[in-house]
Amino acid sequence: MSKNNIWYLAGPFHQYQENVKALAKEAGLVIVDANAATSRKGEANDVPEVTIRPELKAVAVVVEAGGLSQNVVDQLTAELAAIGVIVESFAVQSLERPEGELGETAGRLFQVLEAVNAGIASLQRERDGEVEKAKLLQKQVDDLLAQAAKRDLETEESREAKEVAELKATLDAANVSYRANASKESLQKQVAELDKQ
Template sequence: MSNKNIWYLPGPFHQYQEDVKALAKANGLRIVDASVTESREDAADEVPGVTVKEVPKVLLIDGGSSSVDIDAFRAELEAVGLIVESFADQALIRPEGELGPIADRLFQVFEAVNAGVESLIRERDGEVEKVKALQLQVDDLLQQVEKAGQVDAEAKEVADLKAKLDEAKVPYRANASKESLEKLVADLTKA
């Protein structure tokens, strides 16, 4: 025989007019929040009926006797809408006329955001220019290294040619070109 004593009841439990905890205790039931579990294992066959409390409605306007100025609310809401739309279009525009406190503050905040973004854009553009200048310097240095490597390689070849000519006791000019030294070395191998 199974013990079906679980009352699956959607929470929160304060939304009910009845004291659901007292009802559960009186009927020998355990309450499980039905909105947090899918299982309905050991669900009780008979559970007490409960009703949800009626939420009182709050009225903003009470006929015409309210001290709330609906036209001012509408004007401010319209101003807020215009400010938000202009900001979204990336062209912040202050609406004509007097702004309410919320619209005015929103405009100030968006102005500050725009100023910050513009500052970041200027800073980024300055950094891009620095990067371009540094890249030109790097390219120039790489060319200089490549030329120096070529000059070093050529100087080594000239030194090798001169060493061969010195070994063979062949006279040559001290400032002889690489080509003339190569010719003299080639003549050595023919002889």
């Protein structure tokens, strides 16, 4: 026959003032979380006394049998259902207000989530506006770069034409003939030959 040495204790275990693991070891018990256990097989009869830390004690509301009217229960059930609809619709990003009158908590939750949605929509509009500004600025930068490249090309062509004109003038002054459409390189060779003479 197996020994009953299992201490079914509600977790989490850090909620107790006592060191429950040390107590279990001293008593030769094995701790099992009572919240997760499906049975009480092997439960020990003599287990240590433990107390919940004072800062973790929840306020308990005790309702005696028949303490709530059916009307109050129906109102709470309806409000809980409305809260469920609100939360589910918010989760799928299409906030819906349930039909009928909302209770205080459901109404407040709807207002808060509606404000959150409005804030998100505002941020999205701002983001979209900034994206458009960035696109416009990028187009302006691209246009300026294209204009600068064109200007550089025109400046290079102008400089090239000026150098060719100067080479031709030098050859004209020396009474040296050259082709009218001669390249800059061939004109430079002819001028170089003049310098050698």
